[in-house]
Amino acid sequence: MSNPYRPLAVVTGASSGIGFHLARCCAEEGFDLVIAADQALDQAASDLRMLGANVEVVQAELASRQGVDALVEAIAGRPVDALLANAGHGLGKGFLEQDFADVQHVIDTNITGTLYLLHRIGHPMRRRGKGRILITGSTAGFMPGSFQAVYNGTKAFIDSFAAALRNELKDSGVTVNCLMPGATDTEFFARADMLDTQLGADEGKADPADVAKVGFTAMMDGEADVVHGLKNKLQAIMAKVTPSQVLAEQHRKMAEPGSALKD
Numbered sequence: 121m122s123n124p125y126r127p128l129a130v131v132t133g134a135s136s137g138i139g140f141h142l143a144r145c146c147a148e149e150g151f152d153l154v155i156a157a158d159q160a161l162d163q164a165a166s167d168l169r170m171l172g173a174n175v176e177v178v179q180a181e182l183a184s185r186q187g188v189d190a191l192v193e194a195i196a197g198r199p200v201d202a203l204l205a206n207a208g209h210g211l212g213k214g215f216l217e218q219d220f221a222d223v224q225h226v227i228d229t230n231i232t233g234t235l236y237l238l239h240r241i242g243h244p245m246r247r248r249g250k251g252r253i254l255i256t257g258s259t260a261g262f263m264p265g266s267f268q269a270v271y272n273g274t275k276a277f278i279d280s281f282a283a284a285l286r287n288e289l290k291d292s293g294v295t296v297n298c299l300m301p302g303a304t305d306t307e308f309f310a311r312a313d314m315l316d317t318q319l320g321a322d323e324g325k326a327d328p329a330d331v332a333k334v335g336f337t338a339m340m341d342g343e344a345d346v347v348h349g350l351k352n353k354l355q356a357i358m359a360k361v362t363p364s365q366v367l368a369e370q371h372r373k374m375a376e377p378g379s380a381l382k383d
Contacts, residue, residue: 126152126174130191130200130241132182133207135159137306138256138299140167141332142204147173149340151202156180156191158207182207183228188236195241199248202339203241205234206256210271210312212320213377223270230274238285242294249293254339255282257300259352262359266372268319271312279345286344295342299335302352304328318373321380 129146133139134155156178165175178194180187208230245251261279265272282298309320331348338346
């Protein structure tokens with residue numbers, strides 16, 4: 121049972137990586153937590169409880185409306201002070217080589233499930249005139265993602281959607297922020313079957329704890345978009361003035377299967 125005098129944060133994709141560290145930031149700042157993911161959360165919950173947070177766990181398929189409904193049911197009508205919508209995953213290889221069920225799952229997780237969650241939790245936030253929303257987008261949304269086309273397309277949608285929702289909710293008391301990390305040292309590339317790519321093999325990936333801290337701070341400060349890391353910020357600026365086919369070819373060199381083995 122959560123403490124009624126402590127704020128409540130809901131964090132999705134919290135089993136590991138950026139999501140876990142976002143939940144950790146919340147716990148360290150005095151939030152109680154409802155954490156959700158489609159993978160086991162026992163270890164994450166144990167670690168977060170060590171920080172003094174009351175933690176409720178929902179292991180559910182967040183690509184489905186039923187999974188999101190299960191998460192909302194676990195909230196049990198309590199006011200949500202912060203929603204950190206982080207659930208998402210990638211998919212490597214060429215589009216026509218991918219199983220379409222895998223394609224659909226990426227779209228349903230990254231877009232459909234995320235929007236449904238925002239819709240369900242955003243309504244009571246707006247009625248209260250209070251709340252913080254952090255959506256995890258990606259710098260991948262700035263580039264046509266050759267050999268990662270579906271993922272990059274979903275993140276382009278999310279980056280754009282977050283900016284639109286922020287504008288719709290201005291002056292409502294509900295803030296919307298978009299965290300846009302670049303390549304980060306998480307399970308993302310293994311799950312996307314991209315370990316043989318330059319992106320997957322790159323040893324210079326960002327620390328997920330650092331990425332989460334930047335996003336959490338931006339959420340608490342009411343900032344808008346936040347791109348983690350100077351290199352990513354420069355790439356985001358250049359993407360706005362670079363022809364799309366040039367960007368697509370650059371991405372191909374990083375994400376094409378076997379590119380990690382090329383000179």
